[in-house]
Amino acid sequence: MKPNAILINPKDNVAVVLEDIPEGNEVILPGRQVLKAREDIPSSHKVAVRDIPEGAELIKYGEMIGAASVSIAKGDWVHTHNLKRGEQK
Numbered sequence: 001m002k003p004n005a006i007l008i009n010p011k012d013n014v015a016v017v018l019e020d021i022p023e024g025n026e027v028i029l030p031g032r033q034v035l036k037a038r039e040d041i042p043s044s045h046k047v048a049v050r051d052i053p054e055g056a057e058l059i060k061y062g063e064m065i066g067a068a069s070v071s072i073a074k075g076d077w078v079h080t081h082n083l084k085r086g087e088q089k
Contacts, residue, residue: 003030009062014046014078038075046078058083
């Protein structure tokens, strides 16, 4: 299985997909971790690699990029509809 997403830092709770991932398809991370996309995820966008509670920090490349504006489930698309940039509870 060839990875179709990148997870740069072990602290990251979001990965970046390398191609469009339709809802229900597999997101394959390096190291063969696999999760199911819960919605369509456009190429170069983020996917949650674990459940993230509302208000929790979103971590990409080992850095906080914002906070979850709602609870985000593993496999959800992470974008402006559920992310507040530069904010945290």
